[in-house]
Amino acid sequence: MGDSSLPTGKEPVRLNRRRLLQAAGAAGVGSIAGCIGGDQDSGNGNSSSDSTPSDDADFVDQPFVSVETLAIDQMHFNSYNQDNFAYSPGYLVFDELIYYQADVSEYQPGIVTDWEITDDLVTLTVREGVPWHGGEEVTAEDVARKLKLGVYDGGTMGRFTSAESIEATDEYTVEVGLEVPVSEEIFLSSLKGDSMDVPEDPYQEILEDFEDGGDGVTSNGEGLADLTIDEPNGTGPFKYADRNEQELVLERTEEHPDAENINFPEYRFRYFENNQAQWQALQTGEVDGVAILHVPPEIHDGFPDEVKEYQITPNWGAGVIFDHEHKHFGQREVRQAIAHVIDREDVATSSGPRTKAPVDIPTGIPGNFEVDDEIPANDWLGDRVDEYETYEGQNTDRAADLLESAGFQKDGGTWHDSDGNPLQFPIKAPGGWTDYVDACQVMVQHLSDFGIEAEFVARDEAAFFGEDVYGDGFDVAMFQWTTAQAYPYFNFEFMLDSPDQTDVFKYPDEIELPPVGEPDGAEEPFVSADELEDLLTVETGSDEEAELVQRLAWAVNYDLPVLPIQETVDQSFVRTDNWDVVGPDDSDAQVDWPMTYLPRVGKLTAKSE
Amino acid sequence: MSQKTNHDEIVDALDDEDSAFGAVADDTLSKRERYVRALDRNIVAPARIVWDDLRARVGLAIIGIYLFMGTVGPKLIDPPRTGDGPRLEGAFETWAHPLGTDSLGRDILASIVHATPNMLLMILAGGIFTTVMATVVGTTSGYLRGRVDQFIMMVTDVVMTIPGLPLVVILAAALSPENPIVIGVILTINAWAGLARSIRSQVLAVRENSYVEAAKAMGMPTRTVIRREILPNIMPYVLVNFVNASRNVIFASVGLYFIGVLPYDTIVNWGVMIDLAYQGGALQTTAAAHWLLAPLITVMLLSFGLIMFAQGTDRMFNPRVRARHSSSGTAEEPDEETNSTPATGGALK
Numbered sequence: 001m002g003d004s005s006l007p008t009g010k011e012p013v014r015l016n017r018r019r020l021l022q023a024a025g026a027a028g029v030g031s032i033a034g035c036i037g038g039d040q041d042s043g044n045g046n047s048s049s050d051s052t053p054s055d056d057a058d059f060v061d062q063p064f065v066s067v068e069t070l071a072i073d074q075m076h077f078n079s080y081n082q083d084n085f086a087y088s089p090g091y092l093v094f095d096e097l098i099y100y101q102a103d104v105s106e107y108q109p110g111i112v113t114d115w116e117i118t119d120d121l122v123t124l125t126v127r128e129g130v131p132w133h134g135g136e137e138v139t140a141e142d143v144a145r146k147l148k149l150g151v152y153d154g155g156t157m158g159r160f161t162s163a164e165s166i167e168a169t170d171e172y173t174v175e176v177g178l179e180v181p182v183s184e185e186i187f188l189s190s191l192k193g194d195s196m197d198v199p200e201d202p203y204q205e206i207l208e209d210f211e212d213g214g215d216g217v218t219s220n221g222e223g224l225a226d227l228t229i230d231e232p233n234g235t236g237p238f239k240y241a242d243r244n245e246q247e248l249v250l251e252r253t254e255e256h257p258d259a260e261n262i263n264f265p266e267y268r269f270r271y272f273e274n275n276q277a278q279w280q281a282l283q284t285g286e287v288d289g290v291a292i293l294h295v296p297p298e299i300h301d302g303f304p305d306e307v308k309e310y311q312i313t314p315n316w317g318a319g320v321i322f323d324h325e326h327k328h329f330g331q332r333e334v335r336q337a338i339a340h341v342i343d344r345e346d347v348a349t350s351s352g353p354r355t356k357a358p359v360d361i362p363t364g365i366p367g368n369f370e371v372d373d374e375i376p377a378n379d380w381l382g383d384r385v386d387e388y389e390t391y392e393g394q395n396t397d398r399a400a401d402l403l404e405s406a407g408f409q410k411d412g413g414t415w416h417d418s419d420g421n422p423l424q425f426p427i428k429a430p431g432g433w434t435d436y437v438d439a440c441q442v443m444v445q446h447l448s449d450f451g452i453e454a455e456f457v458a459r460d461e462a463a464f465f466g467e468d469v470y471g472d473g474f475d476v477a478m479f480q481w482t483t484a485q486a487y488p489y490f491n492f493e494f495m496l497d498s499p500d501q502t503d504v505f506k507y508p509d510e511i512e513l514p515p516v517g518e519p520d521g522a523e524e525p526f527v528s529a530d531e532l533e534d535l536l537t538v539e540t541g542s543d544e545e546a547e548l549v550q551r552l553a554w555a556v557n558y559d560l561p562v563l564p565i566q567e568t569v570d571q572s573f574v575r576t577d578n579w580d581v582v583g584p585d586d587s588d589a590q591v592d593w594p595m596t597y598l599p600r601v602g603k604l605t606a607k608s609e
Numbered sequence: 610m611s612q613k614t615n616h617d618e619i620v621d622a623l624d625d626e627d628s629a630f631g632a633v634a635d636d637t638l639s640k641r642e643r644y645v646r647a648l649d650r651n652i653v654a655p656a657r658i659v660w661d662d663l664r665a666r667v668g669l670a671i672i673g674i675y676l677f678m679g680t681v682g683p684k685l686i687d688p689p690r691t692g693d694g695p696r697l698e699g700a701f702e703t704w705a706h707p708l709g710t711d712s713l714g715r716d717i718l719a720s721i722v723h724a725t726p727n728m729l730l731m732i733l734a735g736g737i738f739t740t741v742m743a744t745v746v747g748t749t750s751g752y753l754r755g756r757v758d759q760f761i762m763m764v765t766d767v768v769m770t771i772p773g774l775p776l777v778v779i780l781a782a783a784l785s786p787e788n789p790i791v792i793g794v795i796l797t798i799n800a801w802a803g804l805a806r807s808i809r810s811q812v813l814a815v816r817e818n819s820y821v822e823a824a825k826a827m828g829m830p831t832r833t834v835i836r837r838e839i840l841p842n843i844m845p846y847v848l849v850n851f852v853n854a855s856r857n858v859i860f861a862s863v864g865l866y867f868i869g870v871l872p873y874d875t876i877v878n879w880g881v882m883i884d885l886a887y888q889g890g891a892l893q894t895t896a897a898a899h900w901l902l903a904p905l906i907t908v909m910l911l912s913f914g915l916i917m918f919a920q921g922t923d924r925m926f927n928p929r930v931r932a933r934h935s936s937s938g939t940a941e942e943p944d945e946e947t948n949s950t951p952a953t954g955g956a957l958k
Contacts, residue, residue, distance in 0.1 A: 276888050283893060296712065296889070298697060298896040346692060350713050353696065431869060434888055438713055445691040458869070 060606035062578060063249075063266035065287045066595060067278050072271050073245050077232035079197050080153060080224045088291050089269050091596035092250055093234035094195035095130060097143070098188060099597065102312050103590040105486060107188050111138060111196045111235070117184045122176040131255045132199055133232075133239040140168035145207055146198050147176065152210040153224065154499065156190040156490070159536055163211070180533075183540040189485050199233040237600055238267045246271050261602030274432045282307055282573055289574040289595035294435045297354050310572040310584045310594045315366040317359070317567035318439060319481030320427070324561070325506040326475050328423055333406035335560040336391075340402070341450045342443050343393030348566040351439035355571060359564040361388050363553035364481065364495050365488045368567040380488060380549045387517025388557045396450050415451045424453030428468050429478040431458030436478050439565065470504060481564040489535050492552045495562045496528035507561045516554040526555055574598075580605045655922075665921020671914025679725035686722050689715040700899035709899045712889045717882075717903045724878045727789040728859070734793030735800075735858030740851040742801035747808025748835050748843070752816055762809070769802035777861065778870050785872045792871065796861040797854060804850050808843055815842045845923065852919035856912050863908055879904040 068075070068088060075086040077093065086093075099108040114125035130138045148163040157176075165177030202218050206227075210216045216224045232240050237258045238250035248269040252262055270287060272278045279299050281287045285306070300309070320338070322329040329335060344358035357368045360375045367376035378385050400410070407418040415423040427444060429436040440456040447454040454476070459468060468474040483490040494501065501507045513526035535548040556562075572594045574581050582589055582603040591597040598604035638646070659665040691713040693706070700709040700717070708717040750761040777796055786792045815821065821838045829837075865871045866880025867887070882904040891901035 274888065276890055276892075279890055279893055298894045299890045301896070302894045350691060350696070432888075437885075437888075441713055442691045457872070 058263045058605070058608050060264055060608055062264055062606055063268045064264060064289065064579070064595070064599070064604075064606075065268045065270055067272045067281065067287050067290050067293075068248065068269040069272060069274075069278075071245075072243055072248050072269070075243075075248065076228035076230055077197070077234070077240070078224075078227045078229045079195065080149075081227055082225075084228075086248070088593075088596070089248055089250060090195060090197065091236075091291075091593065092238040092267055092599075093232055093236045093240060094197040095127075095138075095235045097146070097191050097194045097196065099591045100192050101587045101590050102314065102592075104587055106587075107192075108591065111143065112191065115184075115188070117182075117187055119181040120178050122178060122187060124174040124176070126172040126174065127257075128172060129257050130196075130235055131253075133234050133253060134199065136200075138196060138235055139171050140174045142196060142198065142200070143174045144168040145200075145203060146194060146196065147174070148207055149198060149203065149210075149216075149224070150194065152207070152216060156186075156493070159533065160186075180537040182536060183538075185487050185540055186489060186536060189487055189490060192485065196235040197232070201233070202227065237262055241266075258600045262599050262605070263608075264606040267599075275434050282575065285575060285577060287575070288579060289572075291572055291593040291595055292570050293573060294352065294355070294433075295571050295573075296352070296434075300354070306575050306577045308574050308576050308581065308583070310574070310589050311355070312570045312572060312590055312592070312594075313369060314484055314568070314570045314592070315486050316480070316482045316484050316570070317356075317366070317368070317564065318436060318478055319359075319565045320443070320563040321469075321474075321477050321479040321481075321505055322560075322562075323472075323475050323505060324508065328417065329425070329475060330506075331406050332559055333402040334408075334423070335563065336389075337399035337402040338447065338452070339391040339560055339563050340395040340399040341393070341452070342391075342446050342563070342565070344391075344565050345393065346446070347439050347442045350442045351435045351566070352568065355569040356435070356566045357568075358566050361385070361390050362557055362560065362564045363388060364491045364556035364562075364564060365549070365553055366482055366486060366491060366567065369569070380546065381553065382546060382550070384517055384550055388554065389519070394446065399450060410451055413451055414453055422453055423451075424455075425475040426455050426457040427476045427478060428457045428459050428464060428474050430461040430464045432461060435568075440478050443565075472504070479562075481562045482567070488549050488553070489532070492528075492535070492556065493532055495556055496552070497532055501561060505561075511555070511559055513555055513558060516550055519558065528552075528555065531555075574604065578607050580607055659921050662921040664917045668914045668916070668918025668921055671910060672918060675725060675729065675911055675914070678722050679729040682722040682725060686716075686719050688723050689717075689719040691715055693719075697896050697900065699896075700903070708903050711882075711885065711900050712897065717900060720882055721879065721903060721907050724882070728862070728879060731789040731793040731796075731862055732855045732858045734790040735797040735861075736793075736851050736855035738794045739797045739801045739804060739854035740847055743804035743808055743850070744840075744843075744847050746801065746805040748812050748839055750805070751809035751812025752831070752835055752839060754813075758809075762806070765802045765805050768799045769806070771799055773799050774861075777865070781865055781870045787872060792862060793858055796858050796865070800854060800857060804854070808846065811843045811846060812839055815839050848922055849919050852915050852922075856915050859908060859912060879908055 066088065068086075070084050070086070074084045075089070076084055077086050077090065079085055079090060096110040097112045098110045100106075101108060109127065111127050111130065112124045113127045116123045124140075124143065126138065126140050126143050128137075132138060144166050147157065147166045151158040151161065151163045151166070160178055160180050160182045161176050162179065165179070167175050167177075169175050202222075205218045206216045206224050209218070218227065234240065235256075237253050237256040239253045240248075241251040242249040250267040250269075252265050252267075253259055270281075272281060272287075275294055278287075278290055278293050279295060282290060282293070283303055295303075295309075320342075322335060324330050339362060348356040348358040357370070359368050360378060361381070363377065363381065365377040365380050367379075369376075381388060403410075403415055403423070408415045408423060409418075410416075417423065427440050429440045431437060437456075437458060444454045444456045464477075469477055469479060481491065481495060483494050485491070496507070497509070502509060509529065510525055510527050512523040514521040514523050531548060531552055535545065535552065538545045538548060556564075574595055581594070581598060584590075584594075586603065588598060588601050588603055595604065659669070693716045694703075694710040694714045696710065696712055696714055698706055698710045698714075701707065702709065706716050706718070708721070710716055711720070746761055746765060750758045750765075776799060780795050780798060781792075784791075784795065786795055816839065818838075821834065824834045824838050862871070863880035863883065866878055867884045869884065871880075883901060886897060886901035886904070889897055889900065891897040
């Protein structure tokens with residue numbers, strides 16, 4: 001991805017893209033069969049001898065081997081630079097500020113152990129005794145630095161506080177002054193995904209440049225989003241030790257307070273090129289665990305019993321994004337017609353029979369997996385649920401009416417606009433992401449049957465992000481519609497008023513919208529940013545909140561800035577032949593990710609025999 | 610082809626001209642007779658030789674099947690669609706999907722059939738491009754010799770030293786061709802060079818024959834000499850190489866589609882099918898094995914057919930074998946070799 005083409009990303013967007021990269025799991029379209037991965041013990045010999053085995057009798061001298069789809073020698077540890085950031089290893093090298101248990105929707109302490117939220121002040125307590133790998137202790141100053149950088153980087157927190165209002169009041173306390181009252185839900189969600197990865201060197205320099213009104217560059221001229229860090233000064237229970245082209249080696253950090261729960265000396269990440277290679281490695285036992293991997297049922301059936309699967313609902317899913325300046329897709333009727341034609345149920349069952357759920361009503365609210373025959377997302381809509389357009393799919397009559405009303409005509413089996421140009425587009429997705437590829441192919445089938453000349457174009461992953469999505473090189477693409485947050489605010493922000501949506505996909509700041517549930521009613525101006533700000537500050541659980549969510553959901557449902565297609569369940573895997581690990585029902589196994597979080601709490605340990 | 614035959618041709622050619630050669634022919638062949646002989650020599654006899662050879666028959670039959678599949682097939686079978694059938698139905702389980710379905714429920718037989726026209730176009734384009742380039746370059750250079758030869762061979766050698774696969778990969782990536790004919794040509798972009806050199810060496814030998822000398826002495830233009838005297842002698846070699854070039858196009862295209870260098874927008878391509886099946890885990894689970902095997906066998910069978918045909922046609926140009934089959938209308942017997950008709954002349958050396 002070319003950095004020059006990136007927008008000055010706000011926090012949620014940045015995290016999303018990082019997640020998106022990881023979620024589909026495979027790198028690149030090229031997939032030559034053959035030896036990938038190399039030896040079980042490919043030449044990282046020095047590291048295990050360096051670490052001092054614990055005195056504990058249970059200590060087992062074996063590494064946990066996981067997978068990485070990025071080129072190991074190009075990986076770096078600056079989370080603000082999307083290009084080749086070491087996403088999975090980051091979960092071990094750095095501690096998160098807080099951890100989120102998806103099954104019970106609860107937050108667990110990380111670097112931040114306690115929080116107290118009032119109308120105008122948030123007080124955070126910092127965990128004592130966590131050392132930087134460089135030796136210093138993590139203090140409130142470090143946490144404040146992280147939060148301030150988030151604000152300067154365009155994070156959600158910037159919508160309710162400013163960098164000046166964030167302050168370390170003593171060694172273990174940070175106070176965040178609030179400009180508007182926010183709910184605990186929103187505040188904690190905005191911390192989610194942040195890790196303690198900004199050591200004083202070099203981040204203090206960047207922060208000070210921001211504070212002086214600069215663009216956040218170091219004295220070497222490296223900006224926050226360009227900086228690469230090869231040997232991180234981390235805070236997690238594993239520290240960087242070594243790497244070669246095939247493998248990254250992390251070593252247990254004796255000094256870390258959680259280290260007592262860990263009875264093995266090393267954590268390794270081995271390079272695998274695509275999903276297929278990872279399936280094989282997991283099947284044969286070449287690796288011990290994978291954070292996220294799309295595994296279709298027939299492959300899963302072939303896994304031996306030792307492979308334990310964890311399913312996590314990450315509030316994540318794929319949808320269709322549009323270039324809103326395109327003369328066809330900038331028209332609401334065209335987007336609506338496409339939504340009427342695509343059969344989401346068919347797409348979801350084809351691309352992930354076990355793990356994808358179709359979006360029930362495209363409103364942008366996450367929660368489309370059935371719970372007791374109910375769709376949780378629809379709870380937000382209350383009694384008005386029937387007033388929203390469901391876009392059933394394969395509804396060609398309705399789609400035809402819409403296109404005709406927009407001046408299109410069907411001619412020779414294909415829709416043409418009033419100038420005689422056919423309605424056609426390539427829909428792009430990264431070729432190595434098998435679930436995306438499958439989904440695109442099914443959508444293309446539906447659209448072609450209807451007379452829209454869609455064709456699927458498989459792209460190299462780097463080209464997809466660098467040249468297409470962020471390089472202004474797409475008309476229609478398969479992308480995310482979610483932000484990995486359960487609270488609907490974050491998806492609305494992403495779809496209606498994020499830098500991605502407004503600067504890159506060119507969605508207008510203001511649209512004309514009829515009243516909720518009345519598509520034929522008089523249209524009125526709708527400014528997403530204002531509505532979002534109201535939702536941010538409203539009291540949770542209030543009628544006002546529900547009304548705001550319903551209005552924003554209507555904007556998404558009617559205007560379709562993004563067309564939500566499906567939601568996904570993440571599949572995580574750990575092999576149990578050499579490891580003792582809790583089952584998927586344990587709440588700690590519902591934190592991102594079982595293979596990186598469970599060791600911290602002593603629920604993933606090496607078998608002692 | 611024999612010396613006498615070529616001589617006959619010269620006589621034919623000069624037939625109407627007022628020259629010393631023209632006067633010799635007291636019993637000139639009628640037009641009809643000449644056509645019959647031409648038919649004999651160029652079509653019937655070769656066909657009979659080919660049909661006599663089991664390998665060629667097998668090869669022809671296989672190629673015939675593919676031609677049928679590429680021309681009539683798409684009209685008989687509906688294009689593959691997602692959701693045609695259940696996911697990953699096995700082969701030979703139902704009549705609706707004789708070869709089973711892939712992970713999106715598309716019929717595999719339909720995918721294979723609908724890929725055939727473009728594959729055949731690609732193969733044909735690649736084969737023709739290679740052989741025509743090689744023949745033109747090789748014969749010109751071998752016949753003319755001297756500086757022209759030196760220059761052409763220098764260029765040829767340069768082309769030959771460029772590593773083929775990387776060049777093709779780069780060209781494919783840079784041009785992103787989607788037209789099958791363009792892809793065929795790109796895949797064989799430097800395959801002609803080696804063949805051109807071998808053809809040149811053959812021409813060098815042929816051009817020393819006395820009938821070539823005679824043709825030159827009669828003042829025939831270079832073009833005519835090459836076409837009439839040189840080319841027929843190297844034709845067998847060229848044809849066999851045409852078939853080999855075609856096989857290489859199949860393998861190269863399937864390989865490049867598989868590694869994802871060539872762009873594709875549909876699955877109707879055997880290489881793409883193999884890629885998708887591999888990505889879909891066909892190596893890991895027997896549930897998807899048929900998805901991978903079907904296109905693999907399709908590719909192998911066509912390649913096998915082409916090899917068989919090439920070996921069979923090899924015999925066609927063997928003068929001894931050919932003599933036996935040279936006349937039309939009579940039942941041929943192996944012993945007939947000694948009584949061969951004047952059409953091919955008894956002038957076997």
